[in-house]
Amino acid sequence: MRLLIRGLLTFFAFLFLFGCASKQMATMPSFQAKQFNTNKYESKVDNFLIIFDASSSMDEKINGIKKFTTAQTLVHRMNDTIPEMGQTAGVRSFGHLNSVSKKSSELFYGMEKYFSHNLENNFEKITKPGGPSPMYQALDAAGTDFEGLSGDMNAVVIITDGRDLPGNVLASAKKLKDLYGSSICFYPVLVGDSPEGEVLLKKMAAIGGCGFYSTADALLTSAGMANFVERAFLSRKAVPMVVAAPVVKAPIKKDTDKDGVYDENDQCPGTPIGAKVNAVGCWTLDNVLFDFNKDVIKAQAYPLLDDVAKILKKNPTMSVELHGHCDNIGTAEYNMDLSMRRAHAVKNYLIGKGILTNRMATEGFGFTKPVALNGTEIGRATNRRVEIHPY
Secondary structure, eight states: OHHHHHHHHHHHHHHHHHHHHHHHSOOOOOOOOOOOOTTTEEESOSEEEEEEEOBGGGGSEETTEEHHHHHHHHHHHHHHHSOOSSOEEEEEEESBOTTTOSSSEEEEEEEEEOOHHHHHHHHTTOOOBOBOOOHHHHHHHHHHHTTTOOSSOEEEEEEEOOOSOOSOHHHHHHHHHHHHGGGEEEEEEEOSOOHHHHHHHHHHHHHHSSOOOEEHHHHSSHHHHHHHHHHHHEEEOOOOOOOOOOOOOOOOOOOTTOSSSOGGGOSSTTOOTTOOBOTTSOEEOOTTSSOTTOOSOOGGGHHHHHHHHHHHHHOTTOOEEEEEOOOSSSOHHHHHHHHHHHHHHHHHHHHHTTOOGGGEEEEEOTTSSOSSOTTSHHHHHHHSOEEEEEO
16 A cells, blocks of 8 residues: 555656646747738848758757757748848758768758748758758858859848857858958847857857847747848838929930840940840850850850851951850859850851951950859859950
């Protein structure tokens, strides 16, 4: 009987303690993403990058929930709240297991035009934490992620517990800031309660000068996330004043050389009739003319070059400059030489079609004059081109 009573007391004591522990265990707050009215807001960010900590310390629990799970939820809720407004976006992680990626830091999404479902699908590839915490490498790589993108405002959102970070993280943040100046802002978010992490992330926000520090707990709520997205990503559109404007006739736009680009936007006036031009009115060869790191003209470009030869023969007094261009992969010196070789390849082809060599000058510009974003394969292919400038 004594043993039975003692056993019952022990059992009820266990239930009591387990019940108390369950009550103290935190749960994720409910969430409803705010839908911002795009008629009232505009994006103040042209490009943004989420840097995600998947290191081993993120596998630790706080109040029964893994920090990694909290960080994942944070990204999902942020992605549900940010309106798609033509921004370029990316997600880069660091510290994940080798089974996720053998790289210490990897760009799992972007940089590309932001669509929430694409970000969501690629973010799901970061399945487990478990490695070291080389945040400094992720910040160094971010310098390349933003390279060649258009726009003048870039945001870096860093989601981390700030624990066990090797290298000089603040030096890498300052290097990135020095590279892009006032066009880049840091928005570090602390997951967990590390005092050292809080100090580090606040210093990082101060380096950016235009961002701010946050905690995951504050952003997991609907109101907290909406406030973060509005402050970091959006600006309210000015309310137009209703004023009766005088009726003014729009000026007649001219296209003197009949190439389809108005004179006010035409950077290459005097293009001969029939020549194919790009968005700024320059006689250009199709972007499929050259493969990556090649100066060999592809066969499908021959008809296009034959048309160029016909136009030059119809205009025997015209001379042209052949401008070679490249994407931004590789060194400046190498690409300058490659762009010149591409210009020479076009010149030699046209010589073979009967165009006198003294009617053609060549010049290489490397990757100094892109006409498309180098952050995407399509953009890089567009930049691998030769332009024809008549004079």
